[in-house]
Amino acid sequence: MVERSEAVVRHYDRGMGTRDDLIEVATGLLDRGGVAAVTLREVGRLAGVSHNAPYKHFADKQALLAAVAARDLARHGAAIEQAVRRKRSARAALSEAMGRYIAWALEYPERFRLVFGRWTVESPELTAAAESAQAGLIGLVEAAQTDGVLPAGDPVRLASLVRSVAHGAADLAATGHLSESGKGHASPQQLVDDLLVYLQAAS
Amino acid sequence: MVERSEAVVRHYDRGMGTRDDLIEVATGLLDRGGVAAVTLREVGRLAGVSHNAPYKHFADKQALLAAVAARDLARHGAAIEQAVRRKRSARAALSEAMGRYIAWALEYPERFRLVFGRWTVESPELTAAAESAQAGLIGLVEAAQTDGVLPAGDPVRLASLVRSVAHGAADLAATGHLSESGKGHASPQQLVDDLLVYLQAAS
DNA sequence: CCTCTCAGGTTGACACTGTCAACCATAGAC
């Protein structure tokens, strides 16, 4: 085994980096091939470690997937938050946030599906990131309400409505179930903007 | 092996029924345990046949799952269509259809997730059922428009909007991502009705 | 009535997976 000495060298070169490498590799496998293609052994292989090394960093496969999901959710959440801050009006910020949410789903459908799938084992990182995102959205809705661009009413409920349409349109589009009858196809972004227009008209 | 003779007897008792048995068993395993719990060998075991018998009816695991999804989609589609026909107003029918869609997602989240997941191998049954459902929804929207209860505009696009909110709210609720911040929780059904109210106000 | 086909079933094998157990090496605290 020639790789043996390499592995030993790598081991002390990189220190704690292996854990991040594993997450990175797993994310790559997830993107091309879906969650079924993420196999612990292949992850180890591509990271240049043995088939059991991942168990030194993650309790089991679920834990690795949870780490992948948490990292992606945190990153995209931060990116959205930052982009939102650049916008002037609450209305524009709302549209931007939902647009980025949708773009994320369309660019990385497998990650999106993983993040918003059913989590048997719950990771505190995941729920924290999710709650933070929801809180941000509610803030945006409240601002839009004071701007008179959204109707009055419970902002939490209104935020849920906006998010539901963004999530639903994104999920349907990402899985190919949205514009199956070719003609009157509308992009998820257009649907969200339609909703905002209707809501403004109803305020 | 005592079951041997039984199996032989069963074989000629049931004729073609085995295929349906396999789908039934697979659906049961899907409901409790998710798609990961659906294993061809266990399906065969519970159906009382050998671990390879499923291959006489389905090309591979994906094909079995596609059959499960197609059957469930067709059944629920028919049930929704029938329920809709009992309603007087287009508005009530629309709410009913979305309500049943949501109830389906909440009662059988794993089936829902399977049906509306990513289909690498596409089954004609599946796409046919999906298109039929969308056509029905568009018809409902058009009727609601002539009733003046929905704003004018492309009915396909409006149908996509309504369906997106139903799908998104159902998916978020089924996966536990909807009302994570306890207080202002709204049920998916309420969100759909909220949307219909806003749309009526904006017409 | 005999034969032949073939759908539906069987056993056996293979590579691959998640996971457990036991062992190993070294960086760094004491």
Place this chain on the structure above:
DNA sequence: GTCTATGGTTGACAGTGTCAACCTGAGAGG
């Protein structure tokens, strides 16, 4: 200068999807 915990290793095991080869009896065709 020894000890220990961390991150690594190999080996094993049961379970999985799938392929190949074989079997069996219901029913069509003569």
